[in-house]
Amino acid sequence: MDGTKHIIKKELTRIFTDKKMIVSLFILPGVLIMVMYSVMGGLISNLEEDIETHVPTVYIQNAPEDFEDVIKELDYQANITYINSQDSIDSIKDDILIGDVELLVVFDEGFKETIGSYSSLGDAIPEVRTFYNPSEDYSGVARSNFNGIVLNTYHHYLLTERFGNTEQLQVFHIDRDPEAGVIVDEGKASGKSLSMLLPFLINIMLFQGAMALGMDAITGEKERGTIASMLLSPIKRSEIVFGKMISLGMLTSLSAVIYAIAVVIGIRNLSGGAMGEIASMTFTPLQIIQLLVLLIALVYFYVSLVVLVATFARTQKEAGTYVTPLYIIVMLGGVLTMFSSGSERGLEFYAIPVYNAAISLQNLLVGELTMPQFGVAVGSLAILASLITVLITRAFNNEKVMFNA
Amino acid sequence: MIQINELTKIYKLTKKQMIEQKTKKDLKRAVDNLSLVAKPGEIYGLLGPNGAGKTTALRCIATLLKPTEGNIVVSGFDTVKESEKVRKKIGFLTNEIKLDPQFSPKYMFEFFGKLHKVDDKLIEERREKLFSYFEITDFQDKKIEELSTGMKQKASIAVSLVHDPEVIIFDEPTNGLDIVTARNVTDYLKLLKEQGKTVIISTHIMTEAEKLCDKIGIIINGSKVSEGSLEEILNRTGTRDLEDAFFELYKIHNKEEE
Structure with a gap:
């Protein structure tokens, strides 16, 4: 060898x-x-950072009066345009499609009144609809941020308004500290x-x-x-x-x-x-x-x-x-x-x-x-x-x- | 001593080769029933045109190709059955076999010396002797790729002799060399002959064969058509020089083939 x-x-x-x-x-x-x-x-x-820091353009139709206050309090960053029920939303939807606008939020007409007049099971419950484009990164992030930050808070705010004490509704918590629950090798x-x-x-x-x-x-x-x-x-x-x-x-x-x-x-x-x-x-x-x-x-x-x-x-x-x-x-x-x-x-x-x-x-x-x-x-x-x-x-x-x- | 007994080498041609060689037969008889003996202290010259089968015959002696029929014995060893022992005894030089261009002549000399199991001191001694004879010493550390054709050839010759082989097989050793270098090489072959080595070369240069070879075998289309000393061949063909003799033989034997 x-x-x-x-x-x-x-x-x-x-x-x-x-x-x-x-x-x-x-x-x-x-x-x-x-x-x-x-x-x-x-x-x-860079891409992630860009999406995070991007200020979304959001249109909100029929926003209740107190909703604007909630947004101000939350310091929610977005270029928000409030529109009336008479305004057409078709052109906004087109803009969402081409990526110029990130989100359109539509409150039912008479949103607060419908909530206020609720008294028993079967009465009308109003709806908030969000329109976004999942194929656009900005749009997807804008929607989940809006839902998570703004709508959740507003939801909680209205519940407090209706019941005073919301602990009644909480019933139980799920993972108050999610990190503590992770068991992993x-x-x-x-x-x-x-x-x-x-x-x-x-x-x-x-x-x-x-x-x-x-x-x-x-x-x-x-x-x-x-x-x-x-x-x-x-x-x-x-x-x-x-x-x-x-x-x-x-x-x-x-x-x-x-x-x-x-x-x-x-x-x-x-x-x-x-x-x-x-x-x-x-x-x-x-x-x-x-x-x-x-x-x-x-x-x-x-x-x-x-x-x-x-x-x-x-x-x-x-x-x-x-x-x-x-x-x-x-x-x-x-x-x-x-x-x-x-x-x-x-x-x-x-x-x-x-x-x-x-x-x-x-x-x-x-x-x-x-x-x-x-x-x-x-x-x-x-x-x-x-x-x-x-x-x-x-x-x-x-x-x-x-x-x- | 080299003994070739009824050597026949047949190549199977690929379709591409058949087209290149303009033939419809898929078998090519490169060497046909060739027998010869080359003795120690003698230079045997295989003379023939390009494609006559000279290189094939020499490659068979060097164990690189196996005979289709017949056998070859080198220094008492069969080239097929005892190829390793044969390779120990021979120094082979051919155009298609080259030294690694990235290495220096010195490195190659030592590398092949080691593969031949020559001890380091002997390698050193032989290198000094051969390199100074062939005037390689000055460029022994240069990469082979940087050398001229003549220098490369001289380096190849020196490397092929690293193990002091008793049988020397050189395929067209002066091909591409200038007259000075060519003379240098042929002189060394004579020196090897005087040392009692068996030398066999192939050539298509008539004057080289005339001056150098003790015995000449003329090969045409794979067959040996004449063999003997220069004098014997001239007498047999009734000619005055080897070139005339070759053409006499070529006229007769090339026709037969057609």
């Missing part, structure tokens, strides 16, 4: 002595990921939100790294005619294959680590608090070992997949064409986990390559990965990768594959 050792050393030297390679493989993608997430984060928080809760995104990202990043490196290290060398010089050395073909795969695995892992750091930094900007979630996540030693083993199996599997394709491709262009469908499958495996939880799946699902890695990672992050699930996932990945390695070694012995002969 001396040959393998020398080849690994050469492959790593090749990458690390080439500034362009370091920039294009590690630094540039890392910076891009970070910038992408930061920009996304910035945009989202912090680790699992933060894992839950991460478990949606991370399996997807890890899958893609590992494959991406293997793809970029593998095509150059195998097909590129075939194209440049440099791999043949190695085939002329008195070492076994399998030694060359192992040398290539191990060095690729190491580089892929390194690129994945760099990408992961970039994502974490990016996510911190994305949602402000998510970084705290990552920090508050705790892993048991067993979980850490499981995570490492799972990632190693996954790297081995993806590297073998890419190397297989790269070995059979005649040119890098051809390799790119072959590897794209695989990339899409890997992405799909990750996407599937984003919208479902892994715990209720049968053990056989853990034998499906790509998908098994994604669901195992998902379960691991919420602390629900069982040993059988872990075993089946790692086992199936390793067995498949070994089979592919055998195929690659055979291909390396095949003159038609190696020399297009």
Whole structure:
């Protein structure tokens, strides 16, 4: 296995002595990921802030006299226009549709009188109707704020007017302190939100790294005619294959680590608090070992997949064409986990390559990965990768594959 | 010692290759029933036009291709059954096999030395000797991609000799080189011959074959049509130089093929 050792050393030297390679493989993608997430984060928080601070334009028809006082007292921020029952509301509805006006509130005519004349069951109860556009962010927020702040208060105010003591009506409270009622496993809760995104990202990043490196290290060398010089050395073909795969695995892992750091930094900007979630996540030693083993199996599997394709491709262009469908499958495996939880799946699902890695990672992050699930996932990945390695070694012995002969 | 016994190499052509080569047959007989012996202390020259099968034959000797029929024995080892042992004994040079352009000649020399399990001290010694002979020392630390064609070729030759092989297989070794460098290379081949190495080269340059080779095998369309020393071939064909002899043979054998 001396040959393998020398080849690994050469492959790593090749990458690390080439500034362009370091920039294009590690630094540039890392910076891009970070910038992408930061920009996304910035945009989202800007958007949220914008909606929060936006002063809505509200039209109120037939507002009772005391309603205006309530609004003044509440310090409710809005450009309010009061209109009469004679005024047409059709043009206001049109403006809501195009997003120029956020909210129209219509009190029934004779609102206060109807309330005042109520005496027994079956008497008329007046209505307040709100018109808004749920597809407009401003409009939706304006309506819920108006309902929550203004109408609720006015409702309570009228109840007090009618009964004096409203405790009679309260009967019971629900959660006077809602925060105190939350019982949650912090680790699992933060894992839950991460478990949606991370399996997807890890899958893609590992494959991406293997793809970029593998095509150059195998097909590129075939194209440049440099791999043949190695085939002329008195070492076994399998030694060359192992040398290539191990060095690729190491580089892929390194690129994945760099990408992961970039994502974490990016996510911190994305949602402000998510970084705290990552920090508050705790892993048991067993979980850490499981995570490492799972990632190693996954790297081995993806590297073998890419190397297989790269070995059979005649040119890098051809390799790119072959590897794209695989990339899409890997992405799909990750996407599937984003919208479902892994715990209720049968053990056989853990034998499906790509998908098994994604669901195992998902379960691991919420602390629900069982040993059988872990075993089946790692086992199936390793067995498949070994089979592919055998195929690659055979291909390396095949003159038609190696020399297009 | 190289012994080729009734070597036939047939390629299966893809549809694209069939169109490129304007043939309707999907099999191409690149080498047809070729037998030859190259002995230590002798330079054997395979002479033939482009596409005659020279490179294919040499690649079979170098274990990169497997014979369809027949067998090849190099230094007592079969190229198929004991390919690893054969690779230990040979130094192979061909145009399509290149050194990694991102590395320096020095790095490549050491890398291949290690793959051949040569110990570090010996690698160092040989590097100094070969690099100074081929005048590589001045650019030994430059990246190969920055070197000129001639420099690259010289570096490739030096690297192919890192393990001091007893059999040297050079496919068109002076191709693309200027006269000075070409002379440098042929002189070294003579030196290797004097050291008792078995040397086999392919060429389509008649004067090179005339001056360099102790034995010449002329290949046309995959078959050996004549073999012997320069004198023997000239006598046999009744010509005055190798070029005339080659065309005599070419007229006869290329027709047969059609």
